[in-house]
Amino acid sequence: MTNVLWLQGGACSGNTMSFLNAEEPTVCDLISDFGINLLWHPSLGLELGENLQGMLWNCVLGKIPVDILVFEGTVVNAPNGTGEWNRFAHRPMKNWVSDLAKVAKYVVAVGDCATWGGIPAMDPNPSQSQGLQFLKRQKGGFLGVDYRSKAGLPVINIPGCPAHPDWITQILVAIATGRIGDITLDEFHRPQTFFKTFTQTGCTRNIHFAYKATTAEFGQRKGCLFYDLGCRGPMTHSSCNRILWNRVSSKTRAGMPCLGCTEPEFPFFDLKPGTVFKTQTVMGVPKELPPGVKQKDYALLTLVAKDTAPTWADEDFFLV
Ligand code: SF4
Ligand code: SF4
Incomplete structure (x- = not known):
């Protein structure tokens, strides 16, 4: 039996929604097939009021073992470092996080807010939000920096806005079945199995990317979203086009640019008119290019690619 305690700080519940929609495995599979015992969760927990508070204290005091502490949302420190803006079970949530992180065998941060601060930590960050072990990069x-859970690992970060449901449930299974040691974390504590490749890997528009065939409209069946709509697929580490959403599609496959939601700097846009969903360019060349590509080489390649594009590179593809 693996006890999982899921708490929520400064958050929109998006990662809870994602988790509840998991398919491989589902939340029910976690409980029936993988020995997960959900001690409490904001949408599924049965304990309320004094009972909940008592259960949390029993966890802090070691009377109930916390095998996995899952945290969704930012740690809210406002006002003035007190955390009073986010009270839970009669005390600031940040105090619960601090106490429970000391006794938890593993700590898993789910979603951008819990990993790097996400949208709440955007300047001027009025809630004084932080991620569990990062603030942005x-x-x-x-x-x-030196935090390690009882099992000796740093916080395992599963970013995303929200995180893909299967990323969450598969990491919980890896811990519950003793296989987490096989999973390497990257420098941002992200499991490489989900975050080593780029969002672009598996995107159905790769041929359009290669031949610089663009689209400036959302939802079109052809054209790459990089050149006009600011797609961050080539710069973002995620498996969104390998492990499809709802087992069916992905944002870029459906014609919506990747916003780079698994990277520490997310959100990349500011709210100035003309900066969202618009590729920023200098003399016609995108300001930010895929890693390893030089501006000068890119400009040359663009000329060649457009000139050598076969007719079929501009064809519609079957939209999934
Ligand atoms: S749509 Fe985005 S992810 Fe897909 S090929 Fe173009 S830049 Fe890459
Ligand atoms: S496609 Fe990009 S923005 Fe969308 S979920 Fe994946 S990483 Fe996040």
Whole structure:
């Protein structure tokens, strides 16, 4: 039996929605087939009021073992470092996080808010939000650079806005079945199995990318979204086109640019008119190019690619 305690800080519940929609495995599979015992979850927990508070104290005191502490949402520190803006079970949530992180065997941060601060931590960050072990790209976050859970691991980060449901349930299974040691974390504590490749890997528009065939409209069946609509697929580490959403499609397959939601800097856009869903360019060349591509080479390649594009590179593909 693996006890899982899921708490939520400054969040929109998007990762809870994602989790509840998991398919491989489902939340029910976690319980029936993988020995997960959900101690409490904001949408599924049965305990309320004094009972919930008592259960949390029993976890803090070690009377109930916490095998996995899952945290969704930011750690809210406002006002003035007190955390009073986000109270839960009679005390600031940040105090629960601090106490429970000391006794948890593993800590898993789910979604951008819990990993790097996400949207709540955008400037000017009025809620003084932090991720569990990062604030954007900067290491440290609420628990500090040196934090290690009882099992000796840092916080396992599953970013995304929201995180893909199967990324969440598969990591819980890996821990519950003792296979988490086989999974390597990258420098941002993301499991490489989901975050080593780029969103572009598996995108059905790769041929359009190669031949610089663009689309400036959402939802079209042809054209790459990089050149006009600011797609961040080539710069973003995620498996969105390998492990499809709802087992059917992905954002870029459906004609919506990747916003780079699994990277620490997300959201990349500011709210100035003309900056969202618009590729920023300097003299016609995108300001930000895929890693390893030089501006000068890119400009040359563009000329060649457009000139050598076969007719079929501009064909519709079957939209899934
Ligand atoms: S739509 Fe985005 S992810 Fe797909 S090929 Fe173009 S840039 Fe890459
Ligand atoms: S396609 Fe990009 S923005 Fe969309 S979920 Fe995947 S990583 Fe996030």
